[in-house]
Amino acid sequence: MNIFLINPPNCGRSIPEERYGITSLKQIFRGEPLALEELAGNLLEHNVRILDLKADPDGLDRELREFPPDVVGITGVTCEANTVLQLAVKVKEACRAIVVIGGIHASNDPGFFNHAAVDYIVVGIGKKAFADLVCALESDTDASALPGVMRTRPGRALERPPLRNTVADLVVEHSPNYELVSRYRSHYILEKLGITMGFVASAFGCPHRCLFCSIQGQTGGGYLTKPIETVVRDIGLLVDIPVIRLVDANTFGDVKRATALGRALFESGLKRQYLADIRSDTVVRHPEMLRQWQEAGLRAVIIGFEEIDDASLLAMNKANKASMNAEAIAILNDLGITIVGDFIISPDYDEDDFDRLGTYLDTRRIDLPMITVMTPLPGTALYLQEHHRIINHNLDYYTLTNAVTTTKLAEERFYSRYAALLANSHQNARL
Ligand code: B12
Numbered sequence: 001m002n003i004f005l006i007n008p009p010n011c012g013r014s015i016p017e018e019r020y021g022i023t024s025l026k027q028i029f030r031g032e033p034l035a036l037e038e039l040a041g042n043l044l045e046h047n048v049r050i051l052d053l054k055a056d057p058d059g060l061d062r063e064l065r066e067f068p069p070d071v072v073g074i075t076g077v078t079c080e081a082n083t084v085l086q087l088a089v090k091v092k093e094a095c096r097a098i099v100v101i102g103g104i105h106a107s108n109d110p111g112f113f114n115h116a117a118v119d120y121i122v123v124g125i126g127k128k129a130f131a132d133l134v135c136a137l138e139s140d141t142d143a144s145a146l147p148g149v150m151r152t153r154p155g156r157a158l159e160r161p162p163l164r165n166t167v168a169d170l171v172v173e174h175s176p177n178y179e180l181v182s183r184y185r186s187h188y189i190l191e192k193l194g195i196t197m198g199f200v201a202s203a204f205g206c207p208h209r210c211l212f213c214s215i216q217g218q219t220g221g222g223y224l225t226k227p228i229e230t231v232v233r234d235i236g237l238l239v240d241i242p243v244i245r246l247v248d249a250n251t252f253g254d255v256k257r258a259t260a261l262g263r264a265l266f267e268s269g270l271k272r273q274y275l276a277d278i279r280s281d282t283v284v285r286h287p288e289m290l291r292q293w294q295e296a297g298l299r300a301v302i303i304g305f306e307e308i309d310d311a312s313l314l315a316m317n318k319a320n321k322a323s324m325n326a327e328a329i330a331i332l333n334d335l336g337i338t339i340v341g342d343f344i345i346s347p348d349y350d351e352d353d354f355d356r357l358g359t360y361l362d363t364r365r366i367d368l369p370m371i372t373v374m375t376p377l378p379g380t381a382l383y384l385q386e387h388h389r390i391i392n393h394n395l396d397y398y399t400l401t402n403a404v405t406t407t408k409l410a411e412e413r414f415y416s417r418y419a420a421l422l423a424n425s426h427q428n429a430r431l
């Protein structure tokens with residue numbers, strides 16, 4: 001079968017830009033569509049093509065003409081969900097392909113895609129489920145009972161499929177098909193340094209339960225890791241790519257395994273630099289593991305500090321302490337590991353809250369602070385809690401840089417303080 005996998009274009013709308021002319025808060029990120037490469041790696045008996053509309057925004061019509069698909073798969077995060085639906089409509093207008101939607105938004109909020117232009121929704125890990133679905137479509141057998149696969153029923157409630165989400169669903173024996181995006185490789189750069197960066201997944205899901213986090217939808221709540229030799233194999237496939245981003249939500253969620261992975265990377269002789277996500281409490285409890293990873297090439301860690309006081313961390317069920325964050329910063333500074341620090345500002349922030357966070361960032365060495373706005377993403381525990389407060393339901397704005405609930409400060413003031421905080425904290429940013 002001809003299977004056409006589509007990564008949506010950079011999208012999402014910006015309230016500060018549209019209403020107040022503040023353009024600095026809109027973020028454009030680049031990176032390869034690893035989800036689609038993973039899916040393609042398990043479709044060895046088919047002709048598969050990947051279209052990355054982030055790199056080639058006008059490519060859809062041309063590619064549909066050149067490669068008439070039997071099945072079209074589209075991925076997307078929440079702020080891309082409307083665009084994903086529009087793409088599905090365009091595909092249906094252009095051809096008779098079966099349209100399948102998967103990814104983090106489909107997994108957390110499948111009902112959104114219960115639309116006439118969509119035939120199936122795949123929730124969760126998806127690599128095995130999609131291959132099984134393609135197989136069922138090819139042999140014209142019933143796909144509705146496949147774990148993780150939902151047949152759309154516009155106008156009626158979706159039927160929840162049985163969910164599996166085990167290591168077997170990761171189909172680790174088949175590596176991602178990196179070849180399929182080789183034509184886009186020059187787009188996947190670390191802008192600040194102008195060097196190419198590749199993505200590798202080593203773990204899925206997370207053992208924690210932060211209120212705002214949508215990652216649970218990826219695995220249905222579990223934490224699954226790939227075997228170490230698989231991770232080393234996949235990194236090795238990205239030939240001549242100096243920087244590898246381990247895209248896991250939490251690379252170090254199983255410390256014993258993460259230690260073994262660090263050792264294997266060191267011994268592999270791959271000689272890459274790594275960027276990986278870790279929690280601050282893991283840094284504090286296992287500094288020796290960080291030292292070992294640094295020797296293996298760990299250049300930077302991404303840490304969700306989120307907030308600067310214990311009450312706020314508790315309210316978001318972060319299961320962590322401000323003192324842990326401070327200690328982790330000190331350890332990483334000592335080791336010389338670059339810190340990319342995620343912080344979440346609440347729409348309830350007042351002038352004092354902005355001042356406090358500004359002072360915190362001014363007085364600590366966090367190399368690249370990333371500041372987002374607390375957003376109740378559909379499918380999260382936060383969404384259930386805050387649903388009644390949401391004033392903006394248009395998912396185009398769910399970029400994590402807009403307030404979709406009412407701001408305590410006047411809205412323009414909120415965004416101008418947010419923009420100033422970001423600009424100030426990025427003055428000496430480095431990666
Ligand atoms: C790499 C990454 C990116 C890359 C994406 C590369 C690309 N696709 O073009 C870049 C840097 C571009 C990016 C951008 C953004 N990102 Co981002 N990103 C990630 C990250 C770190 C990893 C995603 C990944 O590759 N995972 C590995 C793959 C293999 O797993 P997966 O995506 O879940 O895919 C599997 C299944 O979901 C399923 N599947 C996925 N798609 C499909 C499609 C079909 C048809 C099927 C059958 C199955 C299927 O199968 C896959 C294989 O098992 C995640 C956090 C995380 N750890 O997941 C955040 C994450 C996805 N990003 C997030 C956000 C918010 C953004 C931005 C909005 C940031 C911003 N402010 O601009 C932008 C969105 C883009 C835009 N502006 O238009 C959020 C999404 C939350 C949400 N629910 O919306 C996440 C979860 C991080 C977070 N803060 O919590 N991101």
Ligand code: SF4
Nearest residue numbers: 206208209210213249
């Ligand atoms: S620790 Fe990170 S990935 Fe895990 S639930 Fe919390 S925010 Fe999500």
